[in-house]
Amino acid sequence: MNATSGATQQAIELIRERLGDRVSTNPAILEHHGHDESWHQGIPPDAVCFVRSIEEVSHIAATCSRLNIPLIPFGTGTGMEGHVVAVHGGISVDLSAMNEILDVNTEDFDCTVQAGVTRNQLNEHLRSTGLFFSVDPGADASIGGMAATRASGTNTVRYGTMRENVLRMKVVLADGRVITTAGRARKSAAGYDLTHLFVGSEGTLGIIVEVTVKLHGVPAAISAASVCFDGIDNAVQAVIMTMQSNIPMARIELLDGAQMAAINRYSRTDYAEKPTLFVEFHGSESAVSEQAAAFGEICSEHAGSAFAWTANTEERSTMWQARHNAAYAAMAVRPGARVLATDVCVPISRLAECIQQTRLDVERSCTLTTMLAGHVGDGNFHLVFILDPDSEEDFEQMQALYGRLIGRALAMDGTCSGEHGIGIGKRRYLVDEFGRDALDVMLSIKDALDPMGIMNPGKKLPAR
Numbered sequence: 001m002n003a004t005s006g007a008t009q010q011a012i013e014l015i016r017e018r019l020g021d022r023v024s025t026n027p028a029i030l031e032h033h034g035h036d037e038s039w040h041q042g043i044p045p046d047a048v049c050f051v052r053s054i055e056e057v058s059h060i061a062a063t064c065s066r067l068n069i070p071l072i073p074f075g076t077g078t079g080m081e082g083h084v085v086a087v088h089g090g091i092s093v094d095l096s097a098m099n100e101i102l103d104v105n106t107e108d109f110d111c112t113v114q115a116g117v118t119r120n121q122l123n124e125h126l127r128s129t130g131l132f133f134s135v136d137p138g139a140d141a142s143i144g145g146m147a148a149t150r151a152s153g154t155n156t157v158r159y160g161t162m163r164e165n166v167l168r169m170k171v172v173l174a175d176g177r178v179i180t181t182a183g184r185a186r187k188s189a190a191g192y193d194l195t196h197l198f199v200g201s202e203g204t205l206g207i208i209v210e211v212t213v214k215l216h217g218v219p220a221a222i223s224a225a226s227v228c229f230d231g232i233d234n235a236v237q238a239v240i241m242t243m244q245s246n247i248p249m250a251r252i253e254l255l256d257g258a259q260m261a262a263i264n265r266y267s268r269t270d271y272a273e274k275p276t277l278f279v280e281f282h283g284s285e286s287a288v289s290e291q292a293a294a295f296g297e298i299c300s301e302h303a304g305s306a307f308a309w310t311a312n313t314e315e316r317s318t319m320w321q322a323r324h325n326a327a328y329a330a331m332a333v334r335p336g337a338r339v340l341a342t343d344v345c346v347p348i349s350r351l352a353e354c355i356q357q358t359r360l361d362v363e364r365s366c367t368l369t370t371m372l373a374g375h376v377g378d379g380n381f382h383l384v385f386i387l388d389p390d391s392e393e394d395f396e397q398m399q400a401l402y403g404r405l406i407g408r409a410l411a412m413d414g415t416c417s418g419e420h421g422i423g424i425g426k427r428r429y430l431v432d433e434f435g436r437d438a439l440d441v442m443l444s445i446k447d448a449l450d451p452m453g454i455m456n457p458g459k460k461l462p463a464r
Contacts, residue, residue, distance in 0.1 A: 062176030075145030081423025087458030115144025157377030345418030
């Protein structure tokens with residue numbers, strides 16, 4: 001046994017003294033915790049610790065800090081960029097049992113939860129309060145994981161991402177210290193903004209163990225619709241005009257014909273298999289009616305057809321569940337294939353141009369099956385590739401298109417990731433997006449908070 005593995009075993013035994021049989025080295029459990037839902041190759045950790053308290057997380061961090069052992073936070077494993085892959089081995093800290101809703105402040109429109117609480121669990125708990133938590137990535141992700149990846153979803157165009165919806169956090173640092181990043185006040189000019197430093201940090205600065213999030217009132221009226229177009233360009237232009245007309249959309253999602261066909265097969269729906277917008281309006285009955293009418297006029301100007309409006313809760317839920325299942329629908333198109341979902345975001349005025357150039361690039365240089373979907377109300381879209389896992393040619397085609405798509409987005413003042421995060425897959429693009437000096441500042445922050453480099457190593461930032 002080499003020195004590194006000896007130190008790891010020592011850490012495992014020290015942690016087991018406190019957690020007992022909640023420290024596992026079972027191969028099946030290690031394998032499960034070594035991959036997420038991305039295409040990245042999984043690598044299992046050396047052990048998995050199922051924690052139940054902040055004190056236990058602090059003990060694990062302090063132990064691993066003394067012995068220089070990597071720590072990888074694990075929520076639900078639904079990430080899309082290899083965030084939980086144990087690149088350098090180490091200890092996976094599974095926070096799923098820290099799933100208590102600690103405090104709901106209905107008068108202040110906020111609540112505090114442990115990191116393992118999932119978004120569906122929280123909204124079910126809030127059902128009787130007239131409030132809801134708005135951030136809705138497709139998966140039933142944990143609140144801690146959503147904060148760590150700066151998650152968003154279909155409601156972002158109206159209610160914002162996790163960045164806008166987190167008020168404060170408790171975080172366990174690399175050396176085991178526990179800090180609270182802020183109070184519950186809706187604004188503060190005190191000190192550095194530690195809350196938003198940790199939002200999106202992907203476990204590389206500390207382990208998020210508790211989160212206070214904003215809540216929103218359930219609107220008096222909700223109306224949803226689907227509308228299809230003969231061409232994706234018309235659909236995108238309708239989105240841009242809608243946003244520029246300042247119509248307050250709650251959701252506005254774009255799916256191309258291939259994605260709609262996959263959704264129909266997976267969710268057993270019967271939508272037209274053409275470029276389609278799924279939309280939703282929130283507000284008073286009169287406001288929703290006015291917004292829907294204005295949107296309908298814009299779609300008609302861009303040859304939209306097959307409008308299907310509904311205010312029925314069950315029908316709306318069915319439509320949005322089909323949208324949330326789009327990634328799983330893509331995976332089901334070719335069982336056994338590898339599915340890669342890209343994620344870029346551009347200013348809304350450049351969205352049509354970016355999608356058009358991407359589609360031309362695919363048509364000219366790609367033989368892969370692809371699908372396009374996105375939260376286009378905020379300029380964020382995904383290109384989904386379906387790959388033969390044994391084909392080097394497929395992988396090379398994907399990598400080339402992937403790189404050109406990110407380069408295109410950056411040239412349009414966009415970003416290489418609107419919501420999936422960086423993880424393993426996008427570290428090499430950060431210099432192009434931010435420049436070397438800004439990246440050096442990020443690395444200096446990492447060095448200050450994690451001088452041993454044990455917090456989720458190999459993720460988020462490129463090595464120096």
